[in-house]
Each structure stands twice: as structure tokens, then as C-alpha cells.
Amino acid sequence: MATDGPKIIDGDLAHDTYWGIMDLYDSNAEIEIIQKEIPFVRQVYGIDDDFHHELFVTSYSLAFWEIGAMNDKILNEVRTVIDKGACVKDWTATDPKAGKARQKELNKLWKKISHPNLKVRARKKYRLITNLYFQADDLLAFKLKDNYYRAVICAKIDQYRGQCNYILVPTTYKREQKPIPNDLSGYEIAGLKIGSGYDIETTKQYQPGIEELWKLFPDGDYFFFGAVQLVVDHKRLIHFKNHFEKVGILKIKDSFKALGSLGYEENFERFEDIFGDFDQHLKIFGYYKFPVTALCEK
Numbered sequence: 001m002a003t004d005g006p007k008i009i010d011g012d013l014a015h016d017t018y019w020g021i022m023d024l025y026d027s028n029a030e031i032e033i034i035q036k037e038i039p040f041v042r043q044v045y046g047i048d049d050d051f052h053h054e055l056f057v058t059s060y061s062l063a064f065w066e067i068g069a070m071n072d073k074i075l076n077e078v079r080t081v082i083d084k085g086a087c088v089k090d091w092t093a094t095d096p097k098a099g100k101a102r103q104k105e106l107n108k109l110w111k112k113i114s115h116p117n118l119k120v121r122a123r124k125k126y127r128l129i130t131n132l133y134f135q136a137d138d139l140l141a142f143k144l145k146d147n148y149y150r151a152v153i154c155a156k157i158d159q160y161r162g163q164c165n166y167i168l169v170p171t172t173y174k175r176e177q178k179p180i181p182n183d184l185s186g187y188e189i190a191g192l193k194i195g196s197g198y199d200i201e202t203t204k205q206y207q208p209g210i211e212e213l214w215k216l217f218p219d220g221d222y223f224f225f226g227a228v229q230l231v232v233d234h235k236r237l238i239h240f241k242n243h244f245e246k247v248g249i250l251k252i253k254d255s256f257k258a259l260g261s262l263g264y265e266e267n268f269e270r271f272e273d274i275f276g277d278f279d280q281h282l283k284i285f286g287y288y289k290f291p292v293t294a295l296c297e298k
Helices: 012-026 031-037 050-066 072-084 086-094 096-113 181-186 200-206 210-214 268-276 278-285
Strands: 138-143 149-160 163-170 188-195 223-233 245-249 259-264 288-291
Touching (some): 163 188, 200 223, 210 223, 268 278
Antiparallel strands (some): 138 149
16 A cells, blocks of 8 residues: 555655645645646546545645635545545455544545635745755764764755755765865765666666766666765754864765665764764665765766
């Protein structure tokens, strides 16, 4: 099942549908534009089964009710999918309690959206944080308890719905000397090989330069590269930002900033844990080492 639970907004499809609408709404898009960008049409999304169609319809309807744009077409389709009960049947087959929970959620949804929304959700304005501690492409050095320096690259900074995250990519640098960018040329960046469902030429088109990484592995396999990303929230970083020092600029090529794995780090102790025995960390999680010179701009 492509959903994490029986609630209306559970799983990727429902989440992407609901928040896709809300993001457009909060960007001041008119209702007609939202309907054009995310049409209420089954085949557009390649949905070919009733289970996923129900997830799409119910999450879509909840969003449109909240923004005061409910219409008869949406309402009638919600009634149709509820009566068909595809999700309830599938959930019941694996877990009767989950089936009952889904039915309860559907009943609650119908009770809500079948009446006019008297309190339409206001468009939200999210503050863009400008007093950033670091910038994209900053090379950051930090010293651990063993008095050896380590280094991470601030690949990018994500700001979404008022949250600001620093995306830090770990390197294998470990020396008593504080690094400068040129020092990283003999070290690696942690990443993953992500299987490609495309042919070789299409894979190369989606990730320019990836063929250079394929040469590093003698098995002849082709893949996408994904960077290991340590994510630190701006509000949390204030408590341990002084452990990090910008020592220069080192830019990972844009095509290689793709996500491989994601970990949210809340304090500097996590960096002690991860980098205290970084080779063991790589081994446990199945990460690979890719040369800095192959991933970064010269």
C-alpha cells in the first residue's frame, strides 16, 4: 500500500496532492490557476486503481474545501469513492482495525466538506530567513574531542513553509590541520548509488556527468548518485554554530546535489557520534566514498 495509514493525509500521494494545492494557494495563485496546475483528472497522474484514486480525491477535496473552492464535481466524486470503499476494503483485508479507522476518517471528511466552509483558510505568508549563519557552498571545518578537524560542505539551504534547513554533506577529511578547499582534493564525499530504472543514455541526461562516477566501480553497473545529507534546522544550529568555521568555498556540482539519504541532526553530539568513527558509520549505512575531485567544481 502506498500510504502510511488510514488518515486522509497519509502517504506520499495524499501529501503531495494536498500540499501541492496549499503551496500554490499560499503563493497567491488564483483558484483557476490551481485547478490548471493540479487538475481534478484521474488519468493525469497515471492512477489506474481505485485505492490510489480514493487517496487523490479525498486529499484534493480536503484542500479545496479548506481554501473555500469546493464545487459539485469534486463533492460528487468524493461521494462516489466513499461509497466504493476501495481503501476500506484493502485496509480491512490486512488489518480490520485499520479498515474501520479509514471508514471513520471518510465519514468525518464527508461530514465536513458536505457543508460550506464558513472559515476559509487564510493565505499564509512565511518569513524568509535572511540572517543565515552559513551560505551554500561554504566549506565548514570543525574539531572533535580527538583534536582532529573534520569537514562538511554546505551544499544548499532549503527554506520551505517557514522552516530553514542547512544541508551539510559529509567528507572523509580528518587531519590535525584546519583544512582549506585544496586540501579536500585527496578526500571523499559520502554518497549512495541509486539504481536507475532508465536506460544508460537517459540516466546520463538526467544526471549530467554521472558516467564519470560509473568508472569508479569495476562491476559495470550504472546508477544515479545521491549525496548523504545531514540536515540542521536554523533554530537548532544557533546552539552549536560556533563549532563550525567557514574555511573557504567548495561547490558540489549541481547535478550531484541530489538526495541520497537524509538525517536530521539536532546537536553537535550527533556530529561527534557520526564523525568519531566515520568509516564505521559508512559501513553501517552502506554508504560509498566518491572523490571530492569528481563531485566538485574545480
